[in-house]
Amino acid sequence: xxxxxxxxxxxxxRRAILEATRALLTETGYADLTIGAIAARAGVGxxxxxxxxxxxxxxxxxxxxxxxxxxxxxxxxxxxxxxDLLLVMRAxxxxxxxxxxxxxxxxxxxxxxxxxxxxxxxxDRLLRPQLDAVKKRLRTARLRPGLDLDQVVELLxxxxxxxxxxxxxxxxxxxxxxxxxxxxxxxxxAWPQP
Amino acid sequence: xxxxxxxxxxxxxRRAILEATRALLTETGYADLTIGAIAARAGVGxxxxxxxxxxxxxxxxxxxxxxxxxxxxxxxxxxxxxxDLLLVMRAxxxxxxxxxxxxxxxxxxxxxxxxxxxxxxxxDRLLRPQLDAVKKRLRTARLRPGLDLDQVVELLxxxxxxxxxxxxxxxxxxxxxxxxxxxxxxxxxAWPQP
Numbered sequence: 001x002x003x004x005x006x007x008x009x010x011x012x013x014r015r016a017i018l019e020a021t022r023a024l025l026t027e028t029g030y031a032d033l034t035i036g037a038i039a040a041r042a043g044v045g046x047x048x049x050x051x052x053x054x055x056x057x058x059x060x061x062x063x064x065x066x067x068x069x070x071x072x073x074x075x076x077x078x079x080x081x082x083x084d085l086l087l088v089m090r091a092x093x094x095x096x097x098x099x100x101x102x103x104x105x106x107x108x109x110x111x112x113x114x115x116x117x118x119x120x121x122x123x124d125r126l127l128r129p130q131l132d133a134v135k136k137r138l139r140t141a142r143l144r145p146g147l148d149l150d151q152v153v154e155l156l157x158x159x160x161x162x163x164x165x166x167x168x169x170x171x172x173x174x175x176x177x178x179x180x181x182x183x184x185x186x187x188x189x190a191w192p193q194p
Numbered sequence: 195x196x197x198x199x200x201x202x203x204x205x206x207x208r209r210a211i212l213e214a215t216r217a218l219l220t221e222t223g224y225a226d227l228t229i230g231a232i233a234a235r236a237g238v239g240x241x242x243x244x245x246x247x248x249x250x251x252x253x254x255x256x257x258x259x260x261x262x263x264x265x266x267x268x269x270x271x272x273x274x275x276x277x278d279l280l281l282v283m284r285a286x287x288x289x290x291x292x293x294x295x296x297x298x299x300x301x302x303x304x305x306x307x308x309x310x311x312x313x314x315x316x317x318d319r320l321l322r323p324q325l326d327a328v329k330k331r332l333r334t335a336r337l338r339p340g341l342d343l344d345q346v347v348e349l350l351x352x353x354x355x356x357x358x359x360x361x362x363x364x365x366x367x368x369x370x371x372x373x374x375x376x377x378x379x380x381x382x383x384a385w386p387q388p
Binding site: 106109110113114119122123127128131144147148150151152154155157158159160161162163165166167168169175178179182183185186187190 | 384
């Protein structure tokens with residue numbers, strides 16, 4: 001059939017816009033990113049972008065959410081919690097240590113502090129799925145009884161976020177390993193089980 | 195002696211300005227705070243404030259640093275680490291849960307994300323002494339060998355900061371207690387010592 005399909009055309013434009021956004025973020029950074037540059041790169045009109053998004057922060061958020069979805073959020077389950085957490089925390093620490101990604105995340109953070117609606121979107125669409133993936137993996141592990149798994153997940157991501165935001169120390173593999181070791185010690189049953 | 199002492203007069207003005215800043219932060223919040231209002235309240239000219247500080251963020255930072263110094267940063271040492279950490283973490287969680295203080299801290303956070311010099315000042319003058327006070331208390335406790343105490347301190351403050359910034363959950367005494375229990379489990383020697 002050669003009848004044009006508007007839904008499919010829209011979907012193609014949407015994907016081109018988000019892909020252009022990610023490419024430009026890497027090349028020029030968040031501060032210099034403009035809706036005009038995204039439109040030119042994606043081969044659409046600026047009005048197409050403004051029809052679907054109310055500004056730069058919203059497009060960038062969708063671009064990041066799509067990238068996270070494509071990367072896959074499920075944690076591996078090797079049977080050894082430490083091994084699986086090391087993998088995810090080293091990868092997450094490396095993301096925060098990456099200058100381009102870090103700059104984008106800082107810029108988005110500023111916008112979320114000024115815009116509660118965007119903050120809720122970042123939390124629920126970008127952050128929550130990541131936290132939930134770790135929580136899901138924790139559920140299959142043998143842990144101390146009575147733990148609040150939300151708090152356990154924050155024990156991993158909270159210190160990293162604090163260190164990144166406030167620049168209090170290096171963001172290295174060694175750091176990620178130390179963080180995992182502390183969290184593992186926090187959740188491991190105090191006595192050997194039969 | 196009735197000879198006027200400029201240094202003493204300056205010190206009196208400085209204190210009046212910082213006290214006025216703290217009073218206005220409580221009454222009107224950071225967003226509506228102006229240098230003019232601080233000057234009027236402190237009984238000084240605006241130019242006096244601009245002679246010592248380059249803007250609102252810098253005055254507010256000094257006001258917060260002075261308040262923290264007056265409150266005293268030393269942790270108690272009852273001999274029981276859990277008791278002492280509960281005290282400091284409940285107090286810190288309550289500070290982040292306080293709407294006026296939280297709004298000020300959020301506003302300062304936005305400014306630190308846009309101003310690296312201010313960020314370094316906040317980190318070194320406001321945050322670091324608080325982290326160091328906890329680190330000092332940890333040094334007198336019996337902990338697992340080989341721990342990085344900077345990471346242990348971040349295990350307490352990081353999750354709280356993450357939860358507060360991203361509004362992922364309640365900030366209550368129960369939350370503070372759970373946080374301390376996890377941290378204690380993370381640092382306690384794995385086997386009973388003689």
